[in-house]
Amino acid sequence: xxxxxxxxxxxxxxxxxxxxxxxxxxxxxxxxxxxxxxxxxxxxxxxxxxxxxxxxxxxxxxxxxxxxxxxxxxxxxxxxxxxxxxxxxxxxxxxxxxxxxxxxxxxxxxxxxxxxxxxxxxxxxxxxxxxxxxxxxxxxxxxxxxxxxxxxxxxxxxxxxxxxxxxxxxxxxxxxxxxxxxxxxxxxxxxxxxxxxxxxxxxxxxxxxxxxxxxxxxxxxxxxxxxxxxxxxxxxxxxxxxxxxxxxxxxxxxxxxxxxxxxxxxxxxxxxxxxxxxxxxxxxxxxxxxxxxxxxxxxxxxxxxxxxxxxxxxxxx
Amino acid sequence: xxxxxxxxxxxxxxxxxxxxxxxxxxxxxxxxxxxxxxxxxxxxxxxxxxxxxxxxxxxxxxxxxxxxxxxxxxxxxxxxxxxxxxxxxxxxxxxxxxxxxxxxxxxxxxxxxxxxxxxxxxxxxxxxxxxxxxxxxxxxxxxxxxxxxxxxxxxxxxxxxxxxxxxxxxxxxxxxxxxxxxxxxxxxxxxxxxxxxxxxxxxxxxxxxxxxxxxxxxxxxxxxxxxxxxxxxxxxxxxxxxxxxxxxxxxxxxxxxxxxxxxxxxxxxxxxxxxxxxxxxxxxxxxxxxxxxxxxxxxxxxxxxxxxxxxxxxxxx
Numbered sequence: 001x002x003x004x005x006x007x008x009x010x011x012x013x014x015x016x017x018x019x020x021x022x023x024x025x026x027x028x029x030x031x032x033x034x035x036x037x038x039x040x041x042x043x044x045x046x047x048x049x050x051x052x053x054x055x056x057x058x059x060x061x062x063x064x065x066x067x068x069x070x071x072x073x074x075x076x077x078x079x080x081x082x083x084x085x086x087x088x089x090x091x092x093x094x095x096x097x098x099x100x101x102x103x104x105x106x107x108x109x110x111x112x113x114x115x116x117x118x119x120x121x122x123x124x125x126x127x128x129x130x131x132x133x134x135x136x137x138x139x140x141x142x143x144x145x146x147x148x149x150x151x152x153x154x155x156x157x158x159x160x161x162x163x164x165x166x167x168x169x170x171x172x173x174x175x176x177x178x179x180x181x182x183x184x185x186x187x188x189x190x191x192x193x194x195x196x197x198x199x200x201x202x203x204x205x206x207x208x209x210x211x212x213x214x215x216x217x218x219x220x221x222x223x224x225x226x227x228x229x230x231x232x233x234x235x236x237x238x239x240x241x242x243x244x245x246x247x248x249x250x251x252x253x254x255x256x257x258x259x260x261x262x263x264x265x266x267x268x269x270x271x272x273x274x275x276x277x278x279x280x281x282x283x284x285x286x287x288x289x290x291x292x293x294x295x296x297x298x299x300x301x302x303x304x305x306x307x308x309x310x311x312x313x314x315x316x317x
Numbered sequence: 318x319x320x321x322x323x324x325x326x327x328x329x330x331x332x333x334x335x336x337x338x339x340x341x342x343x344x345x346x347x348x349x350x351x352x353x354x355x356x357x358x359x360x361x362x363x364x365x366x367x368x369x370x371x372x373x374x375x376x377x378x379x380x381x382x383x384x385x386x387x388x389x390x391x392x393x394x395x396x397x398x399x400x401x402x403x404x405x406x407x408x409x410x411x412x413x414x415x416x417x418x419x420x421x422x423x424x425x426x427x428x429x430x431x432x433x434x435x436x437x438x439x440x441x442x443x444x445x446x447x448x449x450x451x452x453x454x455x456x457x458x459x460x461x462x463x464x465x466x467x468x469x470x471x472x473x474x475x476x477x478x479x480x481x482x483x484x485x486x487x488x489x490x491x492x493x494x495x496x497x498x499x500x501x502x503x504x505x506x507x508x509x510x511x512x513x514x515x516x517x518x519x520x521x522x523x524x525x526x527x528x529x530x531x532x533x534x535x536x537x538x539x540x541x542x543x544x545x546x547x548x549x550x551x552x553x554x555x556x557x558x559x560x561x562x563x564x565x566x567x568x569x570x571x572x573x574x575x576x577x578x579x580x581x582x583x584x585x586x587x588x589x590x591x592x593x594x595x596x597x598x599x600x601x602x603x604x605x606x607x608x609x610x611x612x613x614x615x616x617x618x619x620x621x622x623x624x625x626x627x628x629x630x631x632x633x634x
Contacts (some may be wrong), residue, residue, distance in 0.1 A: 034623070038622065042618050045618055046618050061385075061600075270622050277594065278592065279592070298586070299363060299576070301361070301362055302359070305355065312591045313591050313594060
């Protein structure tokens with residue numbers, strides 16, 4: 001059944017939730033009309049400020065996202081929320097729990113909430129999230145919050161998708177900082193120590209500050225990631241988070257970083273789509289493909305993988 | 318300076334350590350003669366049994382690897398060791414510590430030991446490890462042990478590289494099992510609870526057994542991953558590990574799984590090489606490339622990423 005894409009896009013542009021949901025389903029499911037949808041969305045995109053939220057399980061990501069939605073709504077902004085579930089490549093199981101905390105926004109016509117699983121190969125989050133962000137952008141969202149659990153690659157991937165990356169921590173997870181430091185100290189533009197009414201919040205903030213300070217000296221004009229303390233469940237400190245995000249946005253705009261990040265994002269997205277198309281041509285998923293035949297020759301020692309790759313490209317493209 | 322590849326390969330085949338080391342450097346560094354090396358190695362490969370060892374920091378991977386080397390040497394086997402360091406994509410820092418425990422094998426001419434960093438993009442471990450494995454295989458290693466820290470993607474990637482994947486745990490890391498379960502319960506062919514002389518070893522083995530048992534019922538003839546307890550530092554239980562590995566090898570050979578795994582590995586390797594070559598053609602790394610120009614048109618809303626990907630493929634290939 002063919003869908004009337006122009007009409008659907010027009011409705012989404014007016015902010016009709018069902019049209020937005022429908023469009024996300026279309027781009028997520030790689031429907032036959034995906035390309036038509038993407039083409040129709042293109043001229044409507046580029047306005048939304050995309051904020052990535054990541055952190056270990058238990059730091060209060062969902063509560064923080066909800067509190068940020070409330071704060072942006074007070075400011076009259078239209079808000080999109082994308083809750084990304086970076087499933088295992090094997091199990092397909094969900095890591096994100098209930099979305100109960102978002103319920104209070106469920107009836108607000110200026111808030112669009114969507115959960116998204118990203119299992120699958122080449123890219124996961126990198127593959128499906130940008131398309132959903134595009135839909136929310138075209139639907140007139142001023143801010144799109146992309147929330148994901150900071151496990152494995154996902155924290156790195158979210159940084160590649162967002163204009164600003166916000167890393168959440170909570171007290172008593174000092175070991176967590178150590179374990180995750182290789183990742184999170186590189187990607188955060190804004191750090192939030194949530195549950196700051198608990199013991200150890202100051203220690204966590206101090207430790208984080210210390211670890212961030214260990215990097216090389218910053219040049220004048222460089223962005224120094226702020227650390228904001230919040231009690232998201234009570235809304236405490238959330239205005240300060242919005243302020244920190246606004247400062248980062250202003251800094252990026254001033255220093256050409258916003259454009260640079262968006263160009264990098266678009267490059268990566270185009271490349272991922274192109275490489276996926278080429279993988280399909282290689283027949284990666286078919287047992288009787290040319291690739292499978294070449295693999296047989298490699299395991300038999302009749303050829304080497306480089307020569308096989310040359311042959312694959314020469315005979316497929 | 319051009320290298321006499323046939324002579325180097327002949328020396329490696331005789332088991333000369335310097336030639337082996339030189340060849341690994343050549344394939345690791347993507348030297349201009351990489352293709353010549355790979356072509357020369359191809360007919361000599363396919364004999365080695367590749368065992369991947371993974372586990373969280375602190376479980377005793379290095380000690381276990383060393384103990385396995387000792388056990389295989391007693392059986393008269395030539396052994397290769399590849400200690401892979403899955404560096405952060407950002408920091409380039411090392412995660413693997415000293416290789417002191419391997420020192421005792423350093424003067425054994427039938428043991429080849431190599432550390433390898435895998436920072437970089439498309440693939441990391443998937444990209445450089447298989448080539449080094451090929452060198453060790455061609456050098457007449459009966460067994461190649463590939464050791465890597467189980468963080469993020471690396472544990473999944475090692476499973477894709479090895480004939481048999483061995484997952485190490487240690488007592489008192491129950492939380493570790495929970496945290497890692499999505500990954501390790503899917504990839505282990507053999508489980509080892511090391512430091513079994515410590516409190517909690519039985520509990521760890523029981524918990525693991527319970528979690529492995531939670532999967533769907535196995536069909537007759539399916540492989541049931543054994544759990545072996547060891548004190549690697551004292552060599553205790555290591556013979557049982559070798560026995561478990563031999564059983565798994567025999568089971569794989571009998572059920573066609575060895576061939577299937579090697580074909581999958583070769584397919585993935587060929588595809589990675591081909592896609593990397595295509596990425597180079599796309600000029601992914603150049604700011605003035607066609608890809609960068611297309612990204613600019615996407616961020617400006619002049620085109621969408623799918624149309625841009627089509628154009629990239631059409632104009633590049």
